[in-house]
Amino acid sequence: xxxxxxxxxxxxxxxxxxxxxxxxxxxxxxxxxxxxxxxxxxxxxxxxxxxxxxxxxxxxxxxxxxxxxxxxxxxxxxxxxxxxxxxxxxxxxxxxxxxxxxxxxxxxxxxxxxxxxxxxxxxxxxxxxxxxxxxxxxxxxxxxxxxxxxxxxxxxxxxxxxxxxxxxxxxxxxxxxxxxxxxxxxxxxxxxxxxxxxxxxxxxxxxxxxxxxxxxxxxxxxxxxxxxxxxxxxxxxxxxxxxxxxxxxxxxxxxxxxxxxxxxxxxxxxxxxxxxxxxxxxxxxxxxxxxxxxxxxxxxxxxxxxxxxxxxxxxxxxxxxxxxxxxxx
Amino acid sequence: xxxxxxxxxxxxxxxxxxxxxxxxxxxxxxxxxxxxxxxxxxxxxxxxxxxxxxxxxxxxxxxxxxxxxxxxxxxxxxxxxxxxxxxxxxxxxxxxxxxxxxxxxxxxxxxxxxxxxxxxxxxxxxxxxxxxxxxxxxxxxxxxxxxxxxxxxxxxxxxxxxxxxxxxxxxxxxxxxxxxxxxxxxxxxxxxxxxxxxxxxxxxxxxxxxxxxxxxxxxxxxxxxxxxxxxxxxxxxxxxxxxxxx
Numbered sequence: 374x375x376x377x378x379x380x381x382x383x384x385x386x387x388x389x390x391x392x393x394x395x396x397x398x399x400x401x402x403x404x405x406x407x408x409x410x411x412x413x414x415x416x417x418x419x420x421x422x423x424x425x426x427x428x429x430x431x432x433x434x435x436x437x438x439x440x441x442x443x444x445x446x447x448x449x450x451x452x453x454x455x456x457x458x459x460x461x462x463x464x465x466x467x468x469x470x471x472x473x474x475x476x477x478x479x480x481x482x483x484x485x486x487x488x489x490x491x492x493x494x495x496x497x498x499x500x501x502x503x504x505x506x507x508x509x510x511x512x513x514x515x516x517x518x519x520x521x522x523x524x525x526x527x528x529x530x531x532x533x534x535x536x537x538x539x540x541x542x543x544x545x546x547x548x549x550x551x552x553x554x555x556x557x558x559x560x561x562x563x564x565x566x567x568x569x570x571x572x573x574x575x576x577x578x579x580x581x582x583x584x585x586x587x588x589x590x591x592x593x594x595x596x597x598x599x600x601x602x603x604x605x606x607x608x609x610x611x612x613x614x615x616x617x618x619x620x621x622x623x624x625x626x627x628x629x630x631x632x633x634x635x636x637x638x639x640x641x642x643x644x645x646x647x648x649x650x651x652x653x654x655x656x657x658x659x660x661x662x663x664x665x666x667x668x669x670x671x672x673x674x675x676x677x678x679x680x681x682x683x684x685x686x687x688x689x690x691x692x693x694x695x696x697x698x699x700x701x702x
Numbered sequence: 703x704x705x706x707x708x709x710x711x712x713x714x715x716x717x718x719x720x721x722x723x724x725x726x727x728x729x730x731x732x733x734x735x736x737x738x739x740x741x742x743x744x745x746x747x748x749x750x751x752x753x754x755x756x757x758x759x760x761x762x763x764x765x766x767x768x769x770x771x772x773x774x775x776x777x778x779x780x781x782x783x784x785x786x787x788x789x790x791x792x793x794x795x796x797x798x799x800x801x802x803x804x805x806x807x808x809x810x811x812x813x814x815x816x817x818x819x820x821x822x823x824x825x826x827x828x829x830x831x832x833x834x835x836x837x838x839x840x841x842x843x844x845x846x847x848x849x850x851x852x853x854x855x856x857x858x859x860x861x862x863x864x865x866x867x868x869x870x871x872x873x874x875x876x877x878x879x880x881x882x883x884x885x886x887x888x889x890x891x892x893x894x895x896x897x898x899x900x901x902x903x904x905x906x907x908x909x910x911x912x913x914x915x916x917x918x919x920x921x922x923x924x925x926x927x928x929x930x931x932x933x934x935x936x937x938x939x940x941x942x943x944x945x946x947x948x
Contacts, residue, residue: 554810561807564796571756571790572859573782573811629798 423563436592466588627681
């Protein structure tokens with residue numbers, strides 16, 4: 374009950390934030406929600422099913438490029454391009470998953486496979502002239518007023534509420550999944566595949582479901598990115614840096630937890646902004662300082678809170694799920 | 703009345719690991735409602751036989767049938783869904799989730815309804831004396847409790863045939879007796895068929911209707927527990943030829 378109230382309070386704060394926040398703060402909050410959303414999508418694969426993907430930019434990039442290309446070249450509205458982008462990303466996830474899981478590629482080797490797929494897709498997209506190649510793909514910026522959800526053109530506030538809805542939706546979806554058979558199957562696969570199999574779980578199918586779902590959700594995040602920033606470059610959209618950005622929030626917040634990715638994004642994004650702002654205020658330019666600080670905070674987390682911030686924090690504030698008993702009874 | 707077809711039929715099973723013939727012509731039958739112990743010295747091939755029945759290993763030759771249906775080529779999850787539950791000699795708890803969730807996952811083998819799975823999980827945990835530990839993460843359990851959890855998880859899948867791989871090892875005599883009583887009750891009340899690998903003779907003598915002895919992958923003899931322990935061939939394979947003669 375207390376947890377539900379706290380969640381609602383947090384949600385109301387985000388819903389009402391635009392009343393108080395200026396354009397800059399609003400843009401930071403968009404990034405927070407965007408990272409929270411992607412972190413949750415990645416968490417399904419790594420946190421729930423225990424499959425490490427270090428190439429998640431592949432799915433975000435595919436969703437972004439497919440939907441944006443349909444819009445730029447044929448004027449297909451985002452609402453129709455989105456399913457196409459998701460479908461391509463899910464298919465890519467199925468290919469990566471099927472290859473990896475069918476041939477028993479596990480752990481770091483599977484992670485390497487995911488990187489390889491993202492990398493050669495990057496190279497591929499750098500050589501498609503109709504999608505801008507290395508020069509990038511630019512979406513025509515129409516009116517910044519108004520709200521056109523079907524085409525994803527309009528006011529920054531529209532984007533803010535859209536990504537907020539996506540982050541909340543992902544949270545509700547993950548919570549639902551963990552209470553279902555497939556959620557339990559993922560946990561079993563994460564903990565011990567041999568034991569999971571002995572209990573009748575089709576491990577291949579469970580892992581494939583996790584990859585495809587995670588890929589589809591990530592693709593929707595990529596579509597948001599494309600239409601919010603209006604520019605796409607293969608080096609960024611499919612880059613290793615993007616993949617790392619995606620995994621930081623859930624690791625810092627708490628792998629496998631529902632709230633971890635959100636908390637991680639709430640910590641890391643403002644931290645990054647603070648560093649950028651601080652160095653600018655002090656009048657010196659230090660490229661990479663943000664990344665350095667991210668790296669240090671990651672080190673600190675691994676050293677002092679290896680389960681992430683959220684499992685520690687929820688014990689401190691008495692939100693531990695082990696305390697409140699008898700939910701289903 | 704014709705003889706009932708056996709629940710489990712194992713015939714001329716052979717398994718080679720590179721040059722080593724780990725299992726060499728093992729055959730036995732288990733009728734529904736039987737409790738059969740598979741015994742033999744270390745390295746006799748008992749666990750290899752289990753792994754072949756459960757689908758973790760494919761036999762190089764021979765036949766395994768469950769209620770007349772061949773298990774050849776099935777994956778472990780398919781064998782489980784066909785009605786075979788198993789425990790692992792080296793226990794494999796899902797360490798980072800609760801004891802109850804471990805068992806819920808077993809029960810989700812036959813139901814998609816988590817609430818129903820949870821009800822059965824609690825019953826099974828009650829039966830095995832783990833009810834008060836159900837909220838703990840499984841990694842915090844002691845080894846005897848982990849063995850119980852292995853059994854609970856396998857039972858929750860509602861198997862027709864339960865394969866127990868040394869679940870009594872490491873238990874105190876009183877705990878062994880309690881475990882034996884649980885299996886006797888399950889066998890009597892719900893007709894659960896059990897095949898167990900066991901070194902703890904106290905459990906073997908009390909529990910099994912029949913004992914199959916193997917040594918170096920080969921069948922030695924088969925019979926009631928009392929007659930098997932007096933068989934010179936059994937003494938020989940445990941203690942050596944000379945000890946058996948004196």
